[in-house]
Amino acid sequence: MSDCLFCKIVNGEIPSNNVAEDEKTLVFEDINPKAPVHLLVIPKEHIDYKDSEIDYSIFGDLMAMAKKVAKEKGIDDGGFRLILNSGPDAGQEVDHLHLHVLGGTSLGKMICI
Numbered sequence: 223m224s225d226c227l228f229c230k231i232v233n234g235e236i237p238s239n240n241v242a243e244d245e246k247t248l249v250f251e252d253i254n255p256k257a258p259v260h261l262l263v264i265p266k267e268h269i270d271y272k273d274s275e276i277d278y279s280i281f282g283d284l285m286a287m288a289k290k291v292a293k294e295k296g297i298d299d300g301g302f303r304l305i306l307n308s309g310p311d312a313g314q315e316v317d318h319l320h321l322h323v324l325g326g327t328s329l330g331k332m333i334c335i
């Protein structure tokens with residue numbers, strides 16, 4: 223999508239600190255990190271999780287990539303959190319599907335309000 227921030231990152235139109243990529247996914251550092259390690263794992267294809275028709279097989283690729291980069295960043299032993307924000311009540315800013323990978327410190331219990 224031409225006006226999508228993350229599509230522009232995939233296309234190289236907007237700079238990003240990339241951590242990993244494969245055929246279907248890209249991982250880069252969040253510009254406003256909420257933990258010592260805060261990565262975004264996205265499909266290269268524009269997918270809006272709120273759409274009714276999604277090929278959910280992409281989640282296998284995203285989850286596998288999240289686990290791989292967590293290991294590479296050394297946060298798999300201590301543990302990490304994956305977050306998917308959907309819609310305004312979750313504070314979603316970018317419509318392009320993405321998983322947040324957060325770790326590198328004790329994150330406490332679930333984040334609510």
Ligand code: AMP
Nearest residue numbers: 238251252253254307313314315316317
């Ligand atoms: P969400 O609120 O789940 O939609 O998360 C969007 C995330 O994208 C936020 O954590 C932002 O800090 C992050 N973000 C916004 N612009 C950029 C950018 N240019 N590069 C990296 N991360 C970004």
